[in-house]
Amino acid sequence: xxxxxxxxxxxxxxxxxxxxxxxxxxxxxxxxxxxxxxxxxxxxxxxxxxxxxxxxxxxxxxxxxxxxxxxxxxxxxxxxxxxxxxxxxxxxxxxxxxxxxxxxxxxxxxxxxxxxxxxxxxxxxxxxxxxxxxxxxxxxxxxxxxxxxxxxxxxxxxxxxxxxxxxxxxxxxxxxxxxxxxxxxxxxxxxxxxxxxxxxxxxxxxxxxxxxxxxxxxxxxxxxxxxxxxxxxxxxxxxxxxxxxxxxxxxxxxxxxxxxxxxxxxxxxxxxxxxxxxxxxxxxxxxxxxxxxxxxxxxxxxxxxxxxxxxxxxxxxxxxxxxxxxxxxxxxxxxxxxxxxxxxxxxxxxxxxxxxxxxxxxxxxxxxxxxxxxxxxxxxxxxxxxxxxxxxxxxxxxxxxxxxxxxxxxxxxxxxxxxxxxxxxxxxxxxxxxxxxxxxxxxxxxxxxxxxxxxxxxxxxxxxxxxxxxxxxxxxxxxxxxxxxxxxxxxxxxxxxxxxxxxxxxxxxxxxxxxxxxxxxxxxxxxxxxxxxxxxxxxxxxxxxxxxxxxxxxxxxxxxxxxxxxxxxxxxxxxxxxxxxxxxxxxxxxxxxxxxxxxxxxxxxxxxxxxxxxxxxxxxxxxxxxxxxxxxxxxxxxxxxxxxxxxxxxxxxxxxxxxxxxxxxxxxxxxxxxxxxxxxxxxxxxxxxxxxxxxxxxxxxxxxxxxxxxxxxxxxxxxxxxxxxxxxxxxxxxxxxxxxxxxxxxxxxxxxxxxxxxxxxxxxxxxxxxxxxxxxxxxxxxxxxxxxxxxxxxxxxxxxxxxxxxxxxxxxx
Numbered sequence: 007x008x009x010x011x012x013x014x015x016x017x018x019x020x021x022x023x024x025x026x027x028x029x030x031x032x033x034x035x036x037x038x039x040x041x042x043x044x045x046x047x048x049x050x051x052x053x054x055x056x057x058x059x060x061x062x063x064x065x066x067x068x069x070x071x072x073x074x075x076x077x078x079x080x081x082x083x084x085x086x087x088x089x090x091x092x093x094x095x096x097x098x099x100x101x102x103x104x105x106x107x108x109x110x111x112x113x114x115x116x117x118x119x120x121x122x123x124x125x126x127x128x129x130x131x132x133x134x135x136x137x138x139x140x141x142x143x144x145x146x147x148x149x150x151x152x153x154x155x156x157x158x159x160x161x162x163x164x165x166x167x168x169x170x171x172x173x174x175x176x177x178x179x180x181x182x183x184x185x186x187x188x189x190x191x192x193x194x195x196x197x198x199x200x201x202x203x204x205x206x207x208x209x210x211x212x213x214x215x216x217x218x219x220x221x222x223x224x225x226x227x228x229x230x231x232x233x234x235x236x237x238x239x240x241x242x243x244x245x246x247x248x249x250x251x252x253x254x255x256x257x258x259x260x261x262x263x264x265x266x267x268x269x270x271x272x273x274x275x276x277x278x279x280x281x282x283x284x285x286x287x288x289x290x291x292x293x294x295x296x297x298x299x300x301x302x303x304x305x306x307x308x309x310x311x312x313x314x315x316x317x318x319x320x321x322x323x324x325x326x327x328x329x330x331x332x333x334x335x336x337x338x339x340x341x342x343x344x345x346x347x348x349x350x351x352x353x354x355x356x357x358x359x360x361x362x363x364x365x366x367x368x369x370x371x372x373x374x375x376x377x378x379x380x381x382x383x384x385x386x387x388x389x390x391x392x393x394x395x396x397x398x399x400x401x402x403x404x405x406x407x408x409x410x411x412x413x414x415x416x417x418x419x420x421x422x423x424x425x426x427x428x429x430x431x432x433x434x435x436x437x438x439x440x441x442x443x444x445x446x447x448x449x450x451x452x453x454x455x456x457x458x459x460x461x462x463x464x465x466x467x468x469x470x471x472x473x474x475x476x477x478x479x480x481x482x483x484x485x486x487x488x489x490x491x492x493x494x495x496x497x498x499x500x501x502x503x504x505x506x507x508x509x510x511x512x513x514x515x516x517x518x519x520x521x522x523x524x525x526x527x528x529x530x531x532x533x534x535x536x537x538x539x540x541x542x543x544x545x546x547x548x549x550x551x552x553x554x555x556x557x558x559x560x561x562x563x564x565x566x567x568x569x570x571x572x573x574x575x576x577x578x579x580x581x582x583x584x585x586x587x588x589x590x591x592x593x594x595x596x597x598x599x600x601x602x603x604x605x606x607x608x609x610x611x612x613x614x615x616x617x618x619x620x621x622x623x624x625x626x627x628x629x630x631x632x633x634x635x636x637x638x639x640x641x642x643x644x645x646x647x648x649x650x651x652x653x654x655x656x657x658x659x660x661x662x663x664x665x666x667x668x669x670x671x672x673x674x675x676x677x678x679x680x681x682x683x684x685x686x687x688x689x690x691x692x693x694x695x696x697x698x699x700x701x702x703x704x705x706x707x708x709x710x711x712x713x714x715x716x717x718x719x720x721x722x723x724x725x726x727x728x729x730x731x732x733x734x735x736x737x738x739x740x741x742x743x744x745x746x747x748x749x750x751x752x753x754x755x756x757x758x759x760x761x762x763x764x765x766x767x768x769x770x771x772x773x774x775x776x777x778x779x780x781x782x783x784x785x786x787x788x789x790x791x792x793x794x795x796x797x798x799x800x801x802x803x804x805x806x807x808x809x810x811x812x813x814x815x816x817x818x819x
Contacts, residue, residue, distance in 0.1 A: 007035075007039060007124065007126070010026070010028070010039075010122070010124040011039070011042055011043055011046065013026075013121075013122060014026045014043055014046075014098060014122060015043070015046045015047070015050065017120065017122070018046075018047055018050060018052045018069060018096065019050050019052075021067075022120075023090075023093055023096070023120070024067075024069060024096030024097065024098070024120075024122075025090045025096065025097045025113070025116040025117045025119070025120065025122065026043075026097070026098045026099070026117055026120070026122035026123070026124075027075070027097075027098075027099045027100065027101060027113060027114060027117045027122070027123055027124070028040070028099075028100045028101075028123075028124040028126055029100075029101055029102070029103055029114075029123065029124065029125055029126065030100070030102070030103075030125070030126025030127075031102065031103070031126075031128075031158075031160060031247070031248065031249030032102065032160070032201050032248060032249055033160040033161065033162040033163050033197060033201075033249070034126040034128075034160055034161055034162070034249075035126060035161045035162055036073070036074075036100035036101075036126060037073055037074075037100065039100065039124075039126075040071060040073050040098065040099075040100050043071070043098055044071055047069060052069055053067075053068045053069065054068070054069050054070075054071055055068045055069070055070050055071070056070075056071050057070065057072075058070065058082065058085075058086065059095065067093060067094055067095050067096050068095055068096070069095070069096035069097070069098060070086060070095050070096065070097050070098070070099075071098055071099075072086070072097060072098070072099035072100075073099070073100050074100060074101065074102070075099040075100065075101040075110065075113065076101040076102050076104050076107065076110060076247065080109050083109050083110065083113065084109050084112075086113075087109065087112050087113050087116060090113075090116055091116060097113070097116075099113065102244075102247035102248070102249075103246060103247045104243050104244075104247055105243055105246065106239050106240070106242075106243045107240075107243065126161075127159075128154075128158065128159025128160060128161075129154060129159045129160075129161055129164055130154070130159070131147060131150045131151045131154050133154075133164075134150040134151075134153055134154050134164055134168075135147065135150045137164060137165060137168060138150065138168050141165075141168045141169060141172055142172060143168060143171060143172055143175075149186060152187060152190070153167055153168070153186075153190050155260070156187075156190050156191060156194045156260050157190065157193070157194050157197070157260075158194070158249060158250075158252075158258050158260065158261075160197070160249060162197075163193065163194060163197045166193050166197070167189065167190045167193040167194065170189050170190075170192070170193050171184060171186055171189050171190070174189055191260075194260050195260075195263065195264055198250070198258075198260065198261040198264040198265075199264040199267065199268065201248060201249075201250070201261075202250075202261070202264055202265055202268040202269075203268055205244070205248065206241075206244070208231060208233060208237065208241040209241050209244040209245050209248070210265075210268065210269055211231050211241070211269075211273075211277055212227060212231075212238075212241045212242055212244075212245040213245050213248070213250055213251070213257065213261075213265060214265060214269050214273065214274050214277050215227070215230065215277055215278075215281055216245065216250075216251055216255055216256075216257040217257040217262055217265055217274075218274070218277070218278045218281070218298065219294065219295070219298065220277075220278070220281040220282075220285075220295070221281075221285070221290070222242060222245075222251075222255045224238045224239045224242060225238075226281070226284055226285070226288075226290075227241070227242060229284045230277065230280050230281045230284050275302065278298075278299075278302060279299075279302070279304055282295060282299045282304055282306075282309075283306075286306060286308050286309075291308070291309070291312050292312075293312060293313065293315070293316030293320075293328065295312075296309045296312035296313050296316070296331075297313065297316075297327070297328060297331050300313065300331035300332065300334060300335050301331060304335075305335050305336075306335070307335075307336055309332070309335050310332045310335050310336045310339065310342060313328045313329065313331055313332035313335075313342075314328075314329070314332055314341065314342060314345065316328050317329050317332070317345055317346075317349065318345070322349050322350075322352040322353030322354075323353050325345070325346075325349035325353075326346065326349050326350050326353060326355070326358075329342055329343075329345055329346035329349065330346065333346065340366075340376065343362055343366065344366075344376075344379055344380065344383070346362060347359040347362040347363050347366075347380075347383045348383060350362070351383060351386060351387065351491050352491060354553045356387050356390050356391065356553065356554065359383055359386075359387055360383075360384065360387035360388075362383075363380050363383040363384040363387065364384065366380045367380055367381070367384060372403060372404050372405050372408045373408060377404070377408070378404060378408055378409055378410050378411065378412045379411075379412070381400050381401065381403075381404045381412065382412045382415050382492060384397075384400050385397035385398075385400045385401060385415065385416075385419055386415075386491050386492060386495060388400065389419065389422075389495055389556065390491070390553070390554035390555070390556060390557075391554065391555050391556075392554070392555035392556050392559070392591055392592030392593055393593060394419065394422045394423050394593045394595040395423050395593055397419040397422075398419050398420050398422070398423045398425055398428070400419075401415075401416040401419055401420060401428070401432070402420075402425075402428055404416070406428075406431040406432045406434070406435035406436075407435055409432050409435065409436065413432055413433070413435075413436040413445075413448060413449075413452060414448045414451055414452050414480075414496060415492050415495065415496065416429070416432045417429045417432050417433055417452040417455050417456065418455060418495060418496050418499045420432065421455045421456065421458070421459055421499070421596065422499065422595040422596055422597055423593075423595055423596075423628070424459070424596065424628050424629075424631050424632050426456070426459050426460065426632060429452075429455070429456055429459075430456060432452070433449065433452045433453060433456055436448070436449060436452065437449060447479070447480050447483040448480060449480070450476045450477070450479050450480030450483075451476065451477050451479075451480030451481050451496070451500065452480070453476050453480075454472070454473045454474065454475070454476030454477030454478075454480060454500075454503070455473070455477060455499060455500075455503065457472050457473035457476060458473040458503050458506075458596075458635060458637045458638065459596075459632050459635045459637075459638070460635065472799075473503060473507065473637060474503060474504050474507045474509050474512045474799070475512075475799045475802070477500045477503055477504070477512075477516075478500075478504070478512050478515055478516060479802075481496065481497065481500050481516055481519065482515060482516065482519040493520070497516060497517075497520050497529065498529070498556075498597055499596075499597050500516050501513050501516055501517065501529055501532070501533070502596070502597040502598075502599075502600060503637065504516060505532070505533065505536050505600060506599070506600065506637050506638055506640075506641045507637055508641075508678075508711065508712025508713055508714070509713070509796070510533060510536065510537050510713035511760060511800075513529075513533050513536075514533060517529050517530060517533065527546050527547070527548050528547075528548055528552070528557060528560060528561060528564075530542075530546045531543045531546040531547045531548070531564050532560065532564060532600075534546060535564055535567050535568065535571075536600070536713060536714070537713050537714075537715060537716075538571075538714070538715035538716030538717075538719070540568055540571055540572065540716070543564060543567075543568060544568055547561065547564055547565065547568075548561060555588070555591045555592045556592055556598070558588055558591075559588045559589070559591075559592045559598065559601055560598070560601050562581065562584060562585065562588050563600075563601035563602075563604040563605060564604075565581055566578065566581055566582075566585070566604045566605060566608045567604040569581060569608075570604070570607060570608050570611060571716055575611070575612075578608055578611060578612060579612065581608075582608065582609075582612055582614070585605055585608075585609075585617075585618070586617055586618075589602075589605065589618060589621050593624075594621055594624040594625050594628060595628070596628065596638050599625055599638060599641070599642050600641065602621060602622070602625055603641070603642060603645035603649075605618055605621070606618065606622060606645060606646070606649045607645065607648055607649045607652055609649070610649040610650070610652040610653035610655075611652050611653075613653070615649070615653065622646075625642060629642060634665060634668070634669055636669050636672070636673040636675060636676050639665065639669055640666060640669050640670075640675075640676040640679050640680075641679065643662045643663075643665040643666045643669070643683075644662075644666065644679045644682065644683050646658065646659075646661075646662035646665075647659050647662045647663060647666070647683040647686060647687060648686065648717075650662060650687075651686055651687065651690045651691075654690075656687075656690075656691040659687045659690070659691060660687075662683070663680075663683055663684060663687060666679060666680045666683050667680060677708075677788075678708030678709070678711055678712060678792065679708065679712070681701070681704050681705045681708050682705040682706075682708050682709050682717070682721065684697075684701075684705070685697055685701055685702055685704075685705035685721065685725075686705070686721060686724075688701075689702075689721075689724050689725055690724075699725075702721070702722075702725045703786075704786055704788070704789075705721060706718045706721055706722050707785055707786060707789045708789070709721065711789060711792050711793070759797060759800060759816075759818070762783075762793065763793055763796060763797050763800075764818060765783060766779060766783070766790060766793040766794065766797065767797055767813050767818040768818055769782060769783065770794065770809075770810075770813070771810065771813055771814065771818060775787075776790040776791055776794070777790075794809075797809070797813075801813070801816070
C-alpha cells in the first residue's frame with residue numbers, strides 16, 4: 007500500500023495526469039488510506055477538493071478525493087470521468103468492487119493507464135502473524151489462521167480482534183488465560199452486524215439466498231425476489247462487493263448468525279422456499295437443494311424424485327440420508343422405502359433394512375407387484391444374521407410363481423438349507439419365462455447350485471464339474487458393476503461350491519469377476535487357506551470385525567484354520583472360547599460346512615468335540631436329508647476323518663470312511679478323497695505295512711488335484727515318519743518338501759489351465775494314452791483322467807474332438 011501512496015504523491019508532485027483508485031471490501035482500510043494520501047497532498051500544496059471543485063483559480067488541476075465512489079450518483083461519476091480524461095481534474099478515489107457498473111469500470115480503466123489501481127485483498131495467515139507481532143502478541147500459526155477465517159481476512163476487523171485480545175490479556179489477572187476464539191468471534195460478529203445493517207433489503211435478500219446455497223444467477227434472483235433483471239444484477243454486484251461472498255459466491259459462514267439476526271428467520275425461510283419453488287418450476291433443483299428443502303419442511307413430490315435420483319448414484323451412507331429425507335416429504339412411497347432398505351443393507355445397517363422390510367411385508371400378499379424385492383431384502387438380512395431357515399421361509403411364502411428377478415437369490419437360500427424341491431420349483435418357474443439374456447445366465451448359476459445337491463444331474467463328466475461350470479459361467483456373466491449384498495451372498499455360495507469341489511481356479515475366477523467388494527478379502531483369505539497358502543491367508547484376513555453373524559463365524563474359522571495348520575496350540579486355546587458363541591448365533595447350512603469343519607478339527611485338537619457335537623449332528627442331518635450329495639458331503643466326511651485322526655478316534659474314522667465309500671460308490675468323483683481318507687486312517691490306526699507307498703502316492707496326488715496342498719504335505723510327512731524303508735522315507739520327505747514349495751509358489755489366475763493341466767494337455771495333443779501320460783509325468787492314469795475331465799470343463803468342450811480343437815486353438819500344441 008505504501009508503494010501505491012508514494013506513486014500517487016509523485017504523480018501529484020510532478021503535475022502528471024492523475025487518476026488513482028483503491029478497491030477493497032468494507033473494513034479493508036480504504037478510508038484510512040485516502041486520509042494518508044490527503045495529508046501528503048496538503049504537504050505538497052496540491053489543491054484538493056472533497057467532491058467536485060467549485061472554482062478554477064488553482065495553479066494546476068484540482069485533485070478530487072472521492073471516498074466510497076460506488077455510492078456516488080452515476081451522472082456525477084460519469085462527469086468526473088470525462089473531466090479526468092480531459093485533464094481538467096485529478097481523481098483519487100476508493101470503492102468497493104463492482105463488476106457490472108459500467109461507469110465505475112470506466113474510472114478503473116482510466117486508472118489502469120497509469121497503473122494506479124490498488125486491489126486491497128484480504129490478509130493471509132502470515133499477514134496476521136506480522137500484524138500480531140506489531141501489536142505485541144505471540145500467536146501460533148493455527149490461531150492466526152483461525153483469526154483470519156473468522157474475520158474474513160479483512161484488515162480492520164483483524165486489527166480490531168488483535169487489539170481486543172491484547173486488551174483482554176492486559177486486564178486478565180495473574181494465571182488467567184484469554185479465550186482468544188471468543189474474543190475474535192465477538193469482534194467479527196459486531197463487524198458483520200454493522201455491515202449488514204447498512205445494506206439495502208434487496209442486497210440482504212441476495213446474501214440470505216447465498217447462505218442457503220441457492221443459485222445466484224440473475225435470472226433466478228429476479229424471479230425469486232420479484233424484481234427486474236437489472237435490479238437483480240445490481241444487487242448481486244453489491245452483495246459481492248460487501249465481502250460476504252467469496253470465491254464462487256460462497257457465503258462467509260462467520261456472518262450467518264448476524265445475517266439471521268438482521269434479516270430474521272421468517273424472511274430467511276420465505277426466501278428459501280421461494281427459491282426452491284423457482285427451481286422446481288425450472289427443473290433445475292440439485293440433489294443438495296432438494297435435501298435442504300426437505301430438511302426445511304418443504305413438501306413437494308418433485309423433491310422426492312430429485313432425492314430418489316440422487317440416491318441411486320450416491321454412496322450407501324449418503325443414499326440413506328437422501329432417502330430418509332424423501333420419505334419425510336412423501337411418507338410411505340414404496341420405491342423410496344425399497345431403495346432405502348437396499349442402501350441401508352449395503353452400508354451395513356442390517357437392522358435398519360430389516361425393520362423397513364418387516365413393516366412392508368407385514369400386510370403384503372405374495373402376488374403383490376414388486377413384493378419379491380422386499381422379500382429379497384428380508385431374506386438377505388436373515389442370512390446375514392445366520393438365520394438361513396428364515397430366509398428360505400420367506401421365499402417359500404412368496405412361492406415360485408412370484409419370485410421373478412429374485413430367482414437366483416431364492417435358489418441360493420433354499421439350497422443352503424437343503425430344500426432341493428423348493429429350489430427346483432423356483433428354477434422351473436423361472437425357466438418357463440422368456441429366455442432373455444439376464445434370465446438365461448441367472449438360470450445357469452441356479453442350475454449349478456441345484457446340480458450340487460443332485461448326484462443324478464450331469465452328462466457323464468461328474469456332478470462337481472457340471473455344477474461348478476454352470477455357476478462360474480452364470481455368475482461371471484452377471485456380476486454387478488456396483489457391489490450389493492445379494493451378489494455377496496450368491497458369491498459366498500458359489501465360492502463354497504467351488505472350494506468343496508476342489509476347484510480353486512474356479513473359486514479364483516469367481517472372486518476376480520466380483521471385483522472390489524465388501525467381503526472380497528474374506529473370500530480371498532478362505533481361498534488361500536484352502537490352497538495351503540498360509541502367508542497370504544494371514545495377510546488378507548480382515549482385521550475389522552464383520553457386522554453379520556455368518557461373516558464373523560467365517561473369519562473365526564480362518565483364524566482357527568491358520569493356528570491349526572501352524573500347530574499353534576496356545577493360539578487355538580485363546581481363540582476357542584469365542585467359538586461356542588459364534589456357532590450358537592448361526593444356523594448350519596451347506597455354505598458353512600467348510601467353516602464348521604475347521605471348528606471340528608480344532609475341537610478334536612483341544613479334546614472338546616462334545617461342545618460342538620450338536621452342530622456336527624445338525625450338519626449330518628442336513629446332508630442325510632439330501633442323500634449326502636457328493637460335492638458337499640464328501641469334503642465334510644473327509645474332514646470328519648481328519649478330526650478322528652487328530653482325536654485318535656478309530657471308531658469315528660471308520661464311520662466317516664463308510665460315508666465316503668458310499669458316496670464314491672454313487673459318484674466316482676469322490677474317489678480321490680476316499681483314497682486320501684483311507685490312507686490317512688491306515689497310517690494312524692493300522693500297523694505299519696498295511697498301506698504301501700503307491701497307495702500313499704495316489705492319496706497325495708488326489709489331495710493335490712483338489713488343491714489341498716497343505717493336507718498333501720501333511721500326509722506325506724506322516725507317511726515318512728511311519729515308513730521303515732529309508733529310501734521310501736527320503737522320497738516321501740522330498741514329496742512333502744515339493745508340495746510345500748508348490749503351495750508357497752504364487753498361482754497364476756489369468757491362464758486357462760494350471761501348470762499341471764497344461765502339461766497333460768500337451769501330452770494329450772501328442773496322442774499319448776492316459777497310462778502313457780501318467781508314466782511320462784510320474785502320476786497315475788486315474789489322476790490323468792481327473793485332469794482331462796477338469797480341462798474339458800474349463801474349455802467347455804463336450805466330445806474328445808472338441809477338446810482337442812479347443813486345446814490347439816488355445817495354443818497348447
